[in-house]
Amino acid sequence: MRTLHLKVLRDLARLRGQAAAIALVIASGVLTLVFSVMGHDALSLTQERFYAERHFADVFAEVNRAPRRIADPLREIPGVAEVEPRVRAPARLELDGFDDPIRGQVLSLPDGRQPALNQLHLREGRLPERARSDEVVVSDGFAEAHGLVAGDTLRLIIGGRLVEVRVSGIALSPEFVYQVSPGHLMPDYERYAILWMNESALAAAWGMEGAFNSLSVSLQRDADRAAVIDALDVALARYGSTGAHGRDELFSHEFVTLEIQQLGIMAVVVPAIFLLVSAFLLHVVMGRIIRGQRDQIAILKAFGYGNLAIAWHYVLLTTLIVLTGSVAGIALGAWTAHALVDLYMEYFRFPELNFRLQGWLVLLAVGVAMVAALLGTLQAVWQAVRMQPAEAMRPPAPERFRRGWLEGSALMRGLGQSSRIILRNLARHRLKALASVIGIGLSGGLLLIGAYQLQAVGHMIDQQYRVTLQMDVDEPMGTGAYIRRDALHRLKGEGPAVTGAWLLVDSEYEDALYASLSEQPEVASVERVREAEANVREYMEETVLAFAAVFVLLAGSIAFAVTYNNARIAYAERERELATLEVLGYSRAQVSWVLLGEIALVSLAAIPVAWASGTGFAWLLNQALTLEFVRLPFIITPQLYGFAALGIIVASTLSGLLILRRLRGLDRVQALKAAE
Amino acid sequence: MNAIPAPAAGFGRREVIFHASGVTRVYLMGEVTIRALRGVDLEVYAGELVVMLGASGSGKSTLLNIMGGLDTASEGEVRYRDQDLAQASERTLTAFRRDHVGFVFQFYNLIASLTARENVAIVTEISRDPMPPEEALALVGLEDRMDHFPSQLSGGEQQRVAIARAIAKQPAVLLCDEPTGALDSQTGIRVLEVLAHINERLNTTVAIITHNAVIGEMADRVIHLRDGRVDSIEENPQRADPATLRW
Numbered sequence: 001m002r003t004l005h006l007k008v009l010r011d012l013a014r015l016r017g018q019a020a021a022i023a024l025v026i027a028s029g030v031l032t033l034v035f036s037v038m039g040h041d042a043l044s045l046t047q048e049r050f051y052a053e054r055h056f057a058d059v060f061a062e063v064n065r066a067p068r069r070i071a072d073p074l075r076e077i078p079g080v081a082e083v084e085p086r087v088r089a090p091a092r093l094e095l096d097g098f099d100d101p102i103r104g105q106v107l108s109l110p111d112g113r114q115p116a117l118n119q120l121h122l123r124e125g126r127l128p129e130r131a132r133s134d135e136v137v138v139s140d141g142f143a144e145a146h147g148l149v150a151g152d153t154l155r156l157i158i159g160g161r162l163v164e165v166r167v168s169g170i171a172l173s174p175e176f177v178y179q180v181s182p183g184h185l186m187p188d189y190e191r192y193a194i195l196w197m198n199e200s201a202l203a204a205a206w207g208m209e210g211a212f213n214s215l216s217v218s219l220q221r222d223a224d225r226a227a228v229i230d231a232l233d234v235a236l237a238r239y240g241s242t243g244a245h246g247r248d249e250l251f252s253h254e255f256v257t258l259e260i261q262q263l264g265i266m267a268v269v270v271p272a273i274f275l276l277v278s279a280f281l282l283h284v285v286m287g288r289i290i291r292g293q294r295d296q297i298a299i300l301k302a303f304g305y306g307n308l309a310i311a312w313h314y315v316l317l318t319t320l321i322v323l324t325g326s327v328a329g330i331a332l333g334a335w336t337a338h339a340l341v342d343l344y345m346e347y348f349r350f351p352e353l354n355f356r357l358q359g360w361l362v363l364l365a366v367g368v369a370m371v372a373a374l375l376g377t378l379q380a381v382w383q384a385v386r387m388q389p390a391e392a393m394r395p396p397a398p399e400r401f402r403r404g405w406l407e408g409s410a411l412m413r414g415l416g417q418s419s420r421i422i423l424r425n426l427a428r429h430r431l432k433a434l435a436s437v438i439g440i441g442l443s444g445g446l447l448l449i450g451a452y453q454l455q456a457v458g459h460m461i462d463q464q465y466r467v468t469l470q471m472d473v474d475e476p477m478g479t480g481a482y483i484r485r486d487a488l489h490r491l492k493g494e495g496p497a498v499t500g501a502w503l504l505v506d507s508e509y510e511d512a513l514y515a516s517l518s519e520q521p522e523v524a525s526v527e528r529v530r531e532a533e534a535n536v537r538e539y540m541e542e543t544v545l546a547f548a549a550v551f552v553l554l555a556g557s558i559a560f561a562v563t564y565n566n567a568r569i570a571y572a573e574r575e576r577e578l579a580t581l582e583v584l585g586y587s588r589a590q591v592s593w594v595l596l597g598e599i600a601l602v603s604l605a606a607i608p609v610a611w612a613s614g615t616g617f618a619w620l621l622n623q624a625l626t627l628e629f630v631r632l633p634f635i636i637t638p639q640l641y642g643f644a645a646l647g648i649i650v651a652s653t654l655s656g657l658l659i660l661r662r663l664r665g666l667d668r669v670q671a672l673k674a675a676e
Numbered sequence: 677m678n679a680i681p682a683p684a685a686g687f688g689r690r691e692v693i694f695h696a697s698g699v700t701r702v703y704l705m706g707e708v709t710i711r712a713l714r715g716v717d718l719e720v721y722a723g724e725l726v727v728m729l730g731a732s733g734s735g736k737s738t739l740l741n742i743m744g745g746l747d748t749a750s751e752g753e754v755r756y757r758d759q760d761l762a763q764a765s766e767r768t769l770t771a772f773r774r775d776h777v778g779f780v781f782q783f784y785n786l787i788a789s790l791t792a793r794e795n796v797a798i799v800t801e802i803s804r805d806p807m808p809p810e811e812a813l814a815l816v817g818l819e820d821r822m823d824h825f826p827s828q829l830s831g832g833e834q835q836r837v838a839i840a841r842a843i844a845k846q847p848a849v850l851l852c853d854e855p856t857g858a859l860d861s862q863t864g865i866r867v868l869e870v871l872a873h874i875n876e877r878l879n880t881t882v883a884i885i886t887h888n889a890v891i892g893e894m895a896d897r898v899i900h901l902r903d904g905r906v907d908s909i910e911e912n913p914q915r916a917d918p919a920t921l922r923w
Contacts, residue, residue, distance in 0.1 A: 003790065003798040010789030299785050302746055303799045304774020306767070388748065390741035 004300075004309070008316045015289065018568050019321050021561035022285055026325025026373070027332065028554040028561075029271070029278035030365040034333025035550065036267035037361050039340045044260045045354040047177070050121070056174035057084065057117040057216035058225065058247055061232050064240030065211045074215075077231045079223025084117040085212035087202045093193055094155040095146055101518035103181055104193035106136070106158060107214070108202040117216040118175050120196060121351045125150030125169030133201030135168040138193060141179050141349055143170040145189035156195070158205040171196065172349050178252040179349060184527055186535035187347060217244075256348055259543075265624045270551065273449065273617050274558075275365075277442040279372030281562050282322075284435045286373050288569045290314055290380030297381070301389040311381045318377040319370070326366045330357070336550055343542050418581070418590050422597045425574075436566045436602050440648060441609025443562045446555035448614025448636075448644040449621060453548035455640060456622075457540045459633050559647050564655040567599050571659050579666060592663055596656050603652035610644045693849065693881055694720035694743055699752035699762075700904075701738050712738040714904035715752070720883060722848070725875045725915070727892045728885040730901035736885040737853055739901070743883070744777045744851045745769040756849075774802055778842030778880075780871075782854035784834040786826040792837045793822040796844045803845035812844035813837070815877075816870045832863030836870060843874050850874065852884045856891070861923050868894060868918035890923040 012019055050056075071085040086108045093102040109115055112130030120127070120137060128135035136156070138148060148154075152167045173194070181192040203209045217232065219225060225246055232244040247253045293314075300310050334357055341353055426433045489496060505513055510528070517526045571578075574595055581591050615636055622634045701713040712735045720726055720743075730736040741747035742754055745761055748769075754761040759772065773779075786795050793809050800806035813822050816836040826834055835855060842850055852871065856864030868884075872894060875882045884891060892898035893916040900907040 003794050003801055006794060007787060007789055007798070014789055295785070296787060299787065300798075301770070302744075302773060302779050302785075304770055304772075304802060306770050309802075388741075388746065390738075390747035 004305075004313050005316070008313065008320065011293075011317060012320055018285075018289060018565055019324075021565050021568075022282065022321050022373075023325035023328065024557050024561045025278045025281050025285075026322055026369045027329035028558050029275045030326050030329025030369060031333040031336065032274040032551065032554060033267075033271035033365050033368075034330050034357075034361060035337045035340070036263065036271050038334060038337035038355070038357060040260065040263040040267040041358065042337065042341045042353060042355045043256075043263060043344060043348070045356065046350045046352070047256060047260065049354055050172075050177070050350050051174050054119045054121055054174045055082075055117050055218065056247065057082075058219040059217040059229060059232065059244055060247065060250060061215040061217070061236055061244035062088070062242050063213055063215070063236050065208065065213055066215075066236065066239035067211055070235070070239075071212065071215070074217070074232065074235060077228055077235075079220050079225075079228045080217055081220045081223075082116050082218040084115050084216040086115065086214050086216070087199060087206055087208045087212055088214040089158050089202060089206040089208075091195065092157040094157070098146065098190070100191055101515070102191050102193060103518075104142075104195055106156070106195045106197055106202055106206075108199035109137070109196050111198045111200055115216075117218055118173055120169075120171035120173055123170045123172060123351070125167065128168050128196075128198045128201075130198070132168075133198060133204070134163065134165050135197065136165045137169040137171045137196040138167055139176060139179060139195070139349070140170050140172055141187060141189040142193035143167070158202070159207065161205060163205065165197070172351050175250065176252050177348050177350060178255045180251065180255075184532070186532060186539055188531075188535070215244075259344070259348075262625060266547065266621075269621050269624045270449075273620070274446065274551075274554070275368050277446060278558065279368060280442065281439045281558070282369065282372040283376035283379075284439050285562070285565045285569070286318055286376035287380040288432075288565075290377055290384065292569065292572050294384050294387075297384040298387070298389045301385065307385040310385055311378060314377050314381050315374060318373045322366070322369050322373045326369055330362060330365065340543070340546055343546055346542070347539060418586070418594045419597065421577075421594050422601065425598060426601065433602060437605045437609055439562050440559070440566065440603060440606035440652075442613050443555060443559035443651075444606060444610025444644045444648045445613030445617055446558060447552065447647040448610060448640055449617040450548055450552035450555050451640050451643045452614070452618040452636065453551065453621070454545060455637065456633060456635065457544050457548070458537075459635055556647060556651070559651040560654060563599070563603065563648070563651040564658065566602065567595075567652075567655040567659045568662075570598055571595060571662060575666065578663070582666070588664070592660060595659065595663065599652060599656050599659070603648055607645045607648055610648055611641050614640070614644050690721040690724075692719045693722045693757060694718070695753070695755040696739075696743070697753045699739070699742065699749045699754060701735070701742065701747070702750045712904055713742075713749070716901075716904070716906055718899065718906055720849075720881060722881055723875075723879050724896040725872065725882045725894065726884070726897050726899060727895035728883060728899045728901055729887070729889055729892050730885070730907075731887055733903075734901040735904040736901045738904075740851050740853055740883065740885050744779060744849075745772045746779075774845075775804060776848050778845060778847040778850045780835070780838050780842050780850065780852040780855045782857040784826070784831075784838045784858075786834055786837055786841075788826050791823050791825055792818060792829065792840075795826070795837055796841045799841050800844045806845045807843075809840070809844055812840040815843065815874065816840045830863070831859050832866055835859060835863075835867050839867065839870055839874070843878065843880065846878065846880075848881060850880050850882045852882065854886055855884060856886065856888070865918055865921055868921070872915075872918050888923060890921050893921060894918050 066085075068085060071083055074080065074083045088108070089106045091104045091106045093104050095102065109120075109127060112127065114120065114127065122137070123140050124143075125137070127137060136154075138154075142148070148167055148170070150167055150169055153164055154167070156163050156165050173196075176194050179187050179189070179192065179194060181188065184192075203211070215232075215236070217228065219228060229244045229246070233241060236244065248257070297310055300313075301307075338355065341355070345353065483491075485498075486496075503513075514526060514528065517523050578591050578594060581594065582588070618636060619634060696716055696718045699713050699716040699718075700711070702709060702711050704710070714735075716735070716739060718739075728736045728739065738747065742749050742761070743756075745764070748764075749762050752762065756772065756776065759768075761769070761772065764772065787798065790798060792813060796809035796812050800809055800812075810819070810822065813819055816839050818833060818836055818840065821829060821833060824833075826837070829837065835858075839850075839852075839855070842852075850871070855871065856867055859867060868891065871882055871884065874880050884895070886892075892910075893912065895912060896915060898910050898912070900909070
């Protein structure tokens with residue numbers, strides 16, 4: 001059997017172009033799976049570990065002012081594990097050399113130590129010392145944006161009083177993984193800060209001595225969260241509670257979780273589409289390659305090799321290709337997943353990334369590719385070994401051509417002999433031609449879905465910032481709802497009041513207005529729509545679009561791999577016929593047309609399939625991704641169709657050129673002599 | 677139909693290695709039904725060199741394929757020694773080919789991705805009592821070309837590799853389908869010399885099918901086939917040395 005194994009390696013070397021193309025399809029499918037699942041897994045695992053390690057609270061409540069002594073009895077509420085009262089105060093900051101207004105919020109820490117809940121992860125320095133009222137810990141995004149280090153000083157304005165404070169440490173908090181100022185969607189680390197200081201100092205500055213205005217609660221395992229929230233609401237109602245809520249209403253948690261959820265959906269839908277398409281292609285292409293080895297199988301049989309030994313031989317060949325593709329796919333998938341998560345890390349402040357490659361994922365990826373390829377292989381091997389060796393070694397009988405409806409048509413009459421050969425070949429091998437059309441069409445569909453993601457995100461941002469602001473259409477991002485103002489007042493039980501306003505501004509005065517509004521202590525936040533849009537666009541470009549760009553690239557490789565293999569096999573199957581035509585006096589150009597015309601026709605037929613399958617894939621993804629927070633619009637523009645068609649045409653042209661080179665090297669005599 | 681001829685004088689009692697009677701073979705080629713064999717009766721004796729002569733379409737390749745277990749008869753009886761080939765299962769035929777028969781084809785059918793030595797080894801590795809591939813290649817005079825790939829060998833050399841591959845397992849029977857068909861006459865004669873040499877040296881039964889009547893002169897017996905039947909059988913009292921053949 002050693003020599004047979006040697007043959008596997010030599011065959012692999014001989015088929016290297018095709019084998020590489022197949023490995024590329026496998027690698028792409030595996031890459032998508034590994035990339036999406038690992039990216040998703042890394043983010044959710046990191047979130048989970050960070051929350052657990054830092055004792056992230058389960059329930060939060062804000063009150064106007066409550067005496068500290070009422071906090072301890074709250075521990076008695078059934079299901080409550082830990083209660084952490086604290087002081088929260090809005091603040092303004094001033095930094096030398098930075099003129100824009102900076103807003104922030106200051107949270108209290110038990111003097112000189114970590115709180116029981118929402119503990120800080122110190123990236124640098126230490127907590128404020130027990131007796132110090134002039135030390136703060138600052139959020140790491142803010143510190144990074146301004147190049148702050150422990151020991152730097154800044155001016156803090158709390159309750160109208162300015163104090164000079166020193167940075168004792170730089171920290172991350174599970175509460176502020178995603179740091180945005182209230183009312184904003186995107187972080188602005190330069191202009192928004194979170195600070196922590198000793199409780200005694202903050203309470204003194206904010207007039208909260210012996211009191212708290214913010215409460216964090218952790219729950220026991222199996223606690224009834226809703227019941228705890230109800231009990232807290234009852235206990236805190238008289239202190240001006242706005243209502244206790246779970247961590248799911250905390251913006252940072254909500255945003256990060258939704259992003260992870262979205263990645264999780266992408267991690268199922270997109271790889272499923274990619275793997276299914278690659279599986280189909282593998283099946284088709286492996287089958288055709290094996291069919292091309294019919295004569296070799298016959299010889300092995302003539303020597304006395306059994307069917308099992310022959311099947312094993314080809315299984316080995318397939319396995320090597322699949323493993324090569326899988327290993328490349330896993331390595332590249334892990335690498336791109338790392339790059340993706342690194343991008344997220346710029347927006348999500350986690351202390352460290354928990355990255356792992358799970359065994360089941362590897363097994364799944366390799367397994368799907370393996371099963372698909374083996375099905376194609378074994379089916380073809382089975383067909384080959386079923387034949388009598390004598391029959392397999394004979395040149396195949398002239399295939400059964402019939403004069404079908406096509407023959408009488410004006411089309412056929414108007415064509416030259418070489419074009420007739422093309423049409424008859426396609427008509428004769430309807431199933432094979434159909435498989436090629438579907439295969440190429442599906443790869444075009446993948447191109448379309450990749451481009452769709454790119455476009456949909458841009459469209460969504462346009463909708464949000466250019467159209468929604470006119471208040472008359474659906475909002476694709478955010479969870480806002482609209483209601484008549486008087487109805488809202490009634491609901492909230494308050495008099496006529498407004499809490500926000502959109503301003504249409506003369507651009508000449510925009511800067512002055514912005515500065516002046518920022519100075520107003522009553523104004524909680526000011527945001528320029530243009531800046532917000534730019535921030536969102538940048539975020540989307542860096543995350544979602546990176547994701548989509550990877551897919552477009554992979555879809556392109558798959559499209560090429562499929563058309564190339566299709567062309568190679570068409571060439572192998574026609575080699576003898578083409579040589580005969582040449583010997584009969586056909587020119588190279590005429591002979592090339594027989595082959596290239598067939599490739600072109602198949603590719604053109606594949607374009608509508610690409611459109612249909614791509615639209616279907618996009619719809620599927622769109623349905624899956626419609627979440628509370630972000631809704632991708634389902635819009636397929638003519639450009640998308642054009643893109644998919646262009647992708648197929650470029651891939652086919654490239655493959656055609658490669659085949660043309662091969663055709664130029666066609667040895668007529670050898671091709672004719674070789675018994676198939 | 678011709679009766680099976682009695683063993684000729686001078687051969688003594690000869691052991692029948694192949695026995696065929698009433699063999700027919702019908703197959704579909706495209707949409708045409710081809711009756712390749714229309715009732716063949718034949719015996720082949722152990723150790724003889726027999727040439728089956730016939731024009732294109734006479735059914736000689738089909739007969740050879742059936743004798744070698746590469747194909748099965750539509751009707752009739754085919755036996756190798758005591759073994760019934762007509763009713764044999766696929767598995768039995770595979771074992772039969774592996775253990776008893778060596779094939780030489782007109783177009784050599786070497787595996788392009790393997791060297792001469794490896795092309796022989798691929799057979800010896802599954803044989804019960806093979807000679808080393810090197811020895812087989814030396815027998816056909818290719819000891820210096822063992823590590824060449826088929827594409828680096830001339831047609832005659834490729835055919836000699838194919839012969840080495842066929843004899844390396846020390847088969848009882850060597851079946852050769854137009855072994856000189858793709859070769860010029862000088863190279864063809866060299867190949868025939870190798871076949872005669874194997875027949876004498878290893879006492880292997882050799883059956884050669886050809887449309888070239890000259891080759892019949894080197895055989896013990898010449899079986900003429902026509903239209904799927906045995907037309908006549910002649911015995912050569914004296915086998916010619918292949919080196920003296922001209923065509």
